[in-house]
Structures are given as C-alpha cells and as structure tokens.
Amino acid sequence: MAGPNGYISPSLYRAGPYVPTWNFVVVHLRGRPEPLGPEETYRVLGRTVEHFEGARPHPWRMDTVEGYARSIAPHTAGFRLRPTRVVGDHKLSQDKPAEIVQRVIDGLGSTDSPGDTRLAREMRRVHTPGAVVSRGMPGALLLREVRLARADRWRTC
Template identity: 55%
Template sequence: MLEQPEFAITDTAALRALVHGHGWVTMVAAAAGEAPEVSHLPVVLDPDDPHGLTVLGHLNRADPLAQRLGDHDAVLIVQGPDGYVPATFYEAGPYTPTWDFVVAHLYGRPEILGPDDTYRLLSLTVDHFEAGRPDPWRLSSVAGYAHRLLPGVLGFRMRPSRVAGKAKLSQDKPREVVDRVVRALRTDPVHRNPALADAVRAARP
C-alpha cells in the first residue's frame, strides 16, 4: 500500500475503532519462495490488550492458510468505508474522479491457541457480532456441540509488530468542496454511500 503521511491513521484509538467496526478481514501469509495464501475471516480485539491492537481470529483447519499459520509472518487487511467519488461531486475543478477509503494493514506472526482459548475466542466473537441484537444468542447455549467442533477450528492471537493505517477521504480538497462531496454521497441516486459520507465529513479539514 502506498503510505502517504497526509492520509495516515496513527491514532491507536481510531485504529481500534476501525477493527471493532469492520471485523470481517482479509489475511495473507506466504513462506519464502512460495505463493501467498489468502483467506477471509472474522476477528475481534483481544480484551486482554484493552489499549492495543492485538486481535483474535479463527480459521477452519482445512483452509490452506491454516497450514502455515504461526510459522510465517502474516498481514490482516481491515477494510473500512470506501467508494467511488465522481468528479461532478466536487462542483469545482479541474478534478478527476477518485476512490475514497479507510483501510489498515496489521503485520505480525500469529500465535496458535489451544482448545480452551479457542473456545473463548469463539464465544467472544459471537458476543461481539450479537451485541446489537435485542436478545443476543450465546455460544454457551450449545456448548457441547461447539466443543465437538473445536478440533476443526484453528484459533490464533496476533499482536501486530507493524501497523499501516490509511484514510484517504478528500482531505486534500477545500472544506467547501468536501462539504459538497458529503452531500452528494448522501443523496446521489447512483453513488449514494452514507457510511463513506460520514467518514469524509469526520476527516474534513
């Protein structure tokens, strides 16, 4: 990823919020001289690291990525709001269309978890994604069944050794232009994108 200081996310709280709100991530790992393996999985922030970016995640042991997990470095790609921004949204110029986005890359070597810690992370994952429901479902309601599935699950913890966060959200445009982009992202019949609109507004100069 092209790292540009003007778009960098360096605040740990902002990065934690990104992971917390966008827990479906892409993971990439590769051994030297081999093709990279890529997979997609849910992650949650590790409650034992309340101020950091340690994450917990799990894969099916049959996933090709699981075969090398823990032996090599990996990267987790956390994707926040993103979308196409037509040039006409600026109502000024000359400008060209662009793609605004929020993303973070978490680099590190995953630590494989044992059965008890894997069950705990599965329970935490369910609790996280059920949190907004009026009557949250709990993994403990099928504890016996869940424990029978554990041999097929590979849980891991990853404490990033390096983090690259980027929020490219029209910050390089004048404030009045950014305000027009926000309005258009909320109302345009084709490229309406309320989540991106909120992110652009929060980042405006």
C-alpha cells in the same frame, strides 16, 4: 483492521468525468501469529459472538448450540498477533476539490446506512480546515481501536 469504508458513486460528485471508487481507513498489522489452543480459541469465538450479537434486540447465544459449536470449533484456527509493525492509511477523497468532497459527505450522511454515516463523519473530520492528517496515518477512530486492542493484549473483542 478496517475502519470506516464504503463505495463512492460518481453520481455524488455531480461533476466529471469520474468513475466509482472506494474510500477507506485501514491499519495493517504485521507480526508473528501465535496459535491458540482449542479451549482458548473456543473462548475467543464465544467473545466474538457476544460482541457482534450484543447490540441485537434478541442476541443469539453460542451456548444454545454448545455441542454443535464445539464440534466445528476445531476447524477454526485461532491465533494471537503481537504486532511488530503498525501502518495506517486512508483514502477519503483527498484528491477532490472541497466542493466535491462536501457533496460526497452530504450524500453519505443522507443514507440510512450506519457504515456510510461513519465514513461521512471520518471524511468530515479529515477535511476540516486545520486537521493534521496525511496519507499514511490512520483516522482517529481506527487508531483508537488499535490502542484499545493493544491495551487488551491484541485479543479479539
């Protein structure tokens, strides 16, 4: 599961020498996948479409092409994963001096990209004095998503 993530240009550092990098928050889940049957897989596909289309001004609905959707759905391998191990990690410029981290946060926060805005918010949270976050622990946002997934029996959407 991926949380906020994005490309970090060395131009944001205004120092150097540095090279481009990728900042991220992630949780790795391990467990044995349980295959879903065709109907349950189709329902998961439908909920996934509703989830991603729901915020759009004119959401597309899978039932508008139900015959076609059902004809290609068997080529999708639906599964449920009950995690036996959950490991979180993040890389959010922890190795950089505070002034450079602030430049990265400001640069990400000044774009029109919602992904950059989320990444800037998570970096600000992690780099706030007194924040208790260490390598190997997921960010609060992603950990909340994992808890929601667990409460929903680890289903998609």
